[in-house]
Amino acid sequence: MKAQTNNGEGAETMQPYMSVKNVSHVYPNGVTAVKDIDLDIYEGEVVAILGSNGSGKTTLVKHFNGLLTPTKGEITVGGLNTKKEKISKLSSLVGYVFQNPNHQTFLPSVRKELEYGCTNLKMSESEMEERVNKAIELFELEDKLEDNPFDLNSSQRKEVAMASIMAVSPKVIVLDEPTTGQDHKGCKRVLDLVRMFKEHGHIVVLITHDMHLIGELNCRTIVMNQSRKIADDQADIVFSHKGIMKEAGLQPPQITSFANDLSNLDSSKTYLTVDSILSWIKENKEKKEEAVQIGSGS
Amino acid sequence: MNSLYMPKDSLIHSLDPRTKMIFVAFVVASSFIMNDPALQLLLLVALFPLVVIAKLVKPYLISIQFLLLFAVLIMTVHGIYNPIGVTPVFEIFGGLTFKYESMVYASVMSFRILVIGTGAVLFVMTTHPSDMASALVKWKVPHSFAFILLSTFQIIPIIAREAKIVMEAQQARCLDVKGNIIQRVKNLVPMFAPLFIITFMKVHQLSYVLECRAFSRKGNKTSLRETNIGSLDYSFLLGMLAVLVFEIYLKLFMMGSLQLTTDALLTYSLIGTWVVCGFMLIKFLFKRVQGKVGGVN
Amino acid sequence: MAEQAIEVTNLTFEYPDTEEPVLKDISFSIDYGEILGIIGPTGAGKSTLAMCVNGLVPQVINGEMEGDIKVKGMNVHESNVAAMSEHVGFVFQEPENQLSQMTIEEEIAFGMGNLGVPREEMLGRIKDALSQVSLEGFEERSPLALSGGQQQRLAIAAVLAMRPTIMIMDEPTSMLDPKGKNEVYDVLKNLKAYGMTGIIIDHEVERIAAYCDKVLVLDGGEVQMFGTTEEVFTKIDRLHELTLHAPQVTEFLSQYNQQFDGKLDLATTVKKAVEVYESANK
Incomplete structure (x- = not known):
């Protein structure tokens, strides 16, 4: 199964921004957390990584900014080998x-949180201001700048954490379980943010259990199970592989199960959202009507 | 790994925690009564069969290594430099002289560390922390104190894990954790502030959970773990008493006539600890080198 | 009216450091054997409401409370949390924060010990509780060595062993992976079969629709909707106004009706929705 990138044609000839080559990671206690992973991530992609806890997804992602280095194989991010770079340098990219x-x-105001990463990178005052202002604008934090993050509710605090990472303006942004514990509104906000990051030219990597989120994005989806990558494809294709879903203990969104149980839908397709079924029905009705018209016309 | 407890089926394990707590007190007392290197050594040797009965020889030797390191240090440094020494015993590197009185002093001190260490290791490795807590409750220690003691065992690994996550989370914010001393001191804030908040939140939540599990209920409490003082405990306690009486007798009436400590004993025990430490060092270095070689492959 | 399992009348509660009450004039009741789902946006007061039922609010978490809460006919504020724990079990969101003992059997025995349950009876209850959450054979293990789903089941078992008739669960699955979520909900299904009364707070409306008999929608500290699962989840426009949504299948059927002038019944579970749709589109 070859991964199809979101931006379609030309992707194959493009250089991947991030490249994971035959990577394994064995922890000092002897546990192999990821095994033989090959993965290329290109500009403009949104990549979801799925799998139950302990399947190795977090271990894999910790390699992207150098928190872990592979015990076998190698990873390049923006042309840099993660083994040879400082974590702080890599964290400014990922x-x-x-x-x-x-x-x-942990800082007493939202503004300080936003500035923190840039301070660590010893950026010039003007550059910091430029980047921080961009993040303020992106997250619409203008009137919260002097608030203490601990006075905000949990979803706002999550957003401040996200904004403080974005303030360094990394190329890639990794979101670990962004919708966990969030209400419907919060989940929708995450969805909007992911789309916005993509529009602004960022690569988004999502570690998530939220099948609704992936269903809405219908993005490239990687499934991890027992330290290995067992699937890497567009979400609807991955969700249609019952074997893979079962192996990884995943359940598609409710609407997908519903669509699978219907007898008169196009069974070659997998429907991930309410809208996708509705538009299929609409198309189908129009076709039928056309057919009827043609039939009655002749 | 929650505690140092090693579940084994042995006589020592089946003793009541209270008996073992008394045993620790007994060992400490003995090590002070027997104020002589030879007698201390005798005590140490006498404790070893208990380690064997508890089936803990290997873990005991591993944990006692570190104490041995202390012993070597004390014996060497004190033996040469402690000013109470007058009578030279032997010389190394032409000039560094070990003196008798200093060696006696240093040996007593380091053997005492080993003796008390052995007693403590025996207690900790053979007593389930929950049993210790319920034994304390039987001694009328308040429930909440016993609970705090016990939950400390539980929260330490959790805090250790959280600390690691916080460190990674701060590194992801471009914090350089490998810097000079000033940088490292500065890093303590981003490390400890989140860790403190998280631990506080966890403990706070636990307090609600305890409330929901009727922890503050007045009245009689019961425990799943039953600890009972049986005939084995009584014989053990009697044995300890007998030894204690003998020790006191020895101390009061025999000390004058008994002269077990000699130059040879002191010298051999010093060299003995050196040799053991040398072995440890070689083993450690060997493992290091092996690790390096293995890493290249 | 006959005695209800939980009866809340005109409940208003305000935290000391806020200007507005977090709960405003709340009244509802649930009968024995019913499971109530509470949904609502973050900050609606769901957790506070749940903690009122066993007395944590206002006895441990202080504030100003008005109104009455009766559990099995007993007035909650005449009792205390420890005494209520025999009647109302509470399971929190974070599995790990609920565990304090060295082994699983001790974890389960802890609550019973506080209630003074004799040791012989404990052993039987531990066995029962472990089988109810399918953790048999784990007695001697450390709670910290379990997966999130197992830890949450253990927390449930620890509560079950105290033999409450009512269970309250505050987002018990939100921190778990799909496997863990399924494990916990399977346990809930069993509890329902045993005739347990329950309150579950969860954001996953699909799960709520499948497991609960009644649903209460809370927003801004007020009861916005209260009724059977069908009643609440079929009022889709109202839910959307409250920034909530119905189960995906219900959303689908409703939009289908709008777009194609259909007259389909708004089912809330996959099985029923398939039946409804298939019978209309033969």
Whole structure:
């Protein structure tokens, strides 16, 4: 199964931004967390990584900004070999938003949080201001700048953590479980943010269990199971492989199960959203009507 | 790994935690009563069969290594430099002289560390922390204190794990954790502030959970783990008492006539600890080199 | 009216450091054996409401409370949380934060020990509780060595062993992976079969629709909707106004009706939705 990139043609000839070559990682205690992973990620892609806890997805992603280095194989990010670079340098290219914002945020105001990464990189005052302002605009944080992140509710705090990573303006942004514990509105906000990041030219990597989110994005989806990559394709194609889904303990969104149970839908397709079924029905009705018209016309 | 407890089926394991707590007190007392290197050594040798009975020889030797390191240091440094020494015993590197009185002092001190260490290791490795907690409760220690003691065992690995996540999370914010000393001191804030908040939140949440599990309920509490003082405990306690009486007798009436400590004993025990430490060092270096060689492959 | 399992009347609650009450004039009741799902946006007051039912609010988490809460006919604020724990079990969101003991059997025994349950009875109850959450054979293991789903099941078992008749679960699956979520919901299904009364807070409306008898929608501290699962989830426009949504199949049927002038019944589960749709499109 060859990965089809989101931006379609020309992708094959393009250089991948991030390239994982035959990577394995064995922890000092002897546990192999990822095994023989090959993966190329291109400009403009949104990539979701799925799999149950302990399947190796977090270990894999920690390689992207150098938190871990492969015990076998090699990874290049923006042309740099992760083994030879500092984590701080790599983190300015690959922003990693942790699942729990409390692990990352600790400063007394939102503005300080946003400036923190740039300060660590010893950026000039003017460059920092430019980047931070961009993040403020992107996340619409203008009137929250002096707030203490701990006075905000959990989804706002998550967003501040995300903004503080984006303030360094990394090329790649990794979101670890961005929708966990979020209400419907929060989940929709995450969806909008992901789309916005993509529009602004970022590569987005999502570690998630949220099948609705992936269904809406219908993005490139990688499934990890027992340290290995078992699927790498467009979400609807991955979701249609019942064997893979079962092996990884995944359940497609409810609407997909519903569509699978219907007898008169186009069974060669997998439907991930309510809208996709509706538009199919619409098309089909129009076709039928046309057919009827042609039939009655002759 | 939650604690140092090693579940084994042995006589020592089946003793009541209270007996073992008394045993630790007994060992400490003995090590102070027997204020002589030879007698200390005797005590150490006498404790070893208990380690064998507890089936803990290997883990015991591993954990005692570190104490041995202390012993070597104390014996060497004190033996040469402690000013109470007058009588030279032997010389190394032409000029560094070990003196008798200093060696006696240093040996007593380092053997005491080993003796108390052995007693403590025996207790910790053979007593389930929950049993210790419920034994404490039987001694009328408040429930909440016993609980705090026990939950400390539980929270340490959790904090250690969270600390690692926080460090990674801060590195992901471009923080350089490998810097000079000033940089490292500065890094303590981004490390400890989140860790403190997270731990606080966890403990706070746990307090609600405890409330929901009726922890603050007044009245009689029961425990799943039953600890009972049985005949084995009584014989053990009697044995300890007998030894203690004998020790006191020895100390009070025999000390004058008994002269076990000699130059040879002191010298041999010093050299003995050196040799053991040398072995440890060689083993450590060997493993390092092996690791390096293995890493290249 | 006959005695209800949980009866809340005109409940208003305000935290000391806020200007507006977090719960405003809330009234509802659920009968024995019913499972109530509470949904609503973040900050709606769902957790606070749940904690009122066993007395954590306002006895441990302080604030100003008005109104009445009766559990099995008993007035909650005349009792205390520890005494209520025999009647109302509470499961929290984070599995790990609920565990404090060295082994699984001790974890389950902890609550019972506080209630003074004799040791002989404990052993039987531990066995029962473990089989109810399918963790048999794990007695001697450390709770920290379990997966998230297993830890949450253990937390449930620890509560079950105290033999409450009512279970409250505050987002019990939101921190778990799909496998863990399924494990926990399977346990819930069993509890329902045993006739347990329950309250579940969850954002996943598909799950709520499949497991709950009644649904309460909370927003801004007020009850916005309360009724059977069908009643609540078929009022889709109202849910959307509250920034919530119905199960995907219900959303689909409703949009189908709008776009194609259909008259399909709004089912809330996959099985029923398939039946409805198939019978209309033969």
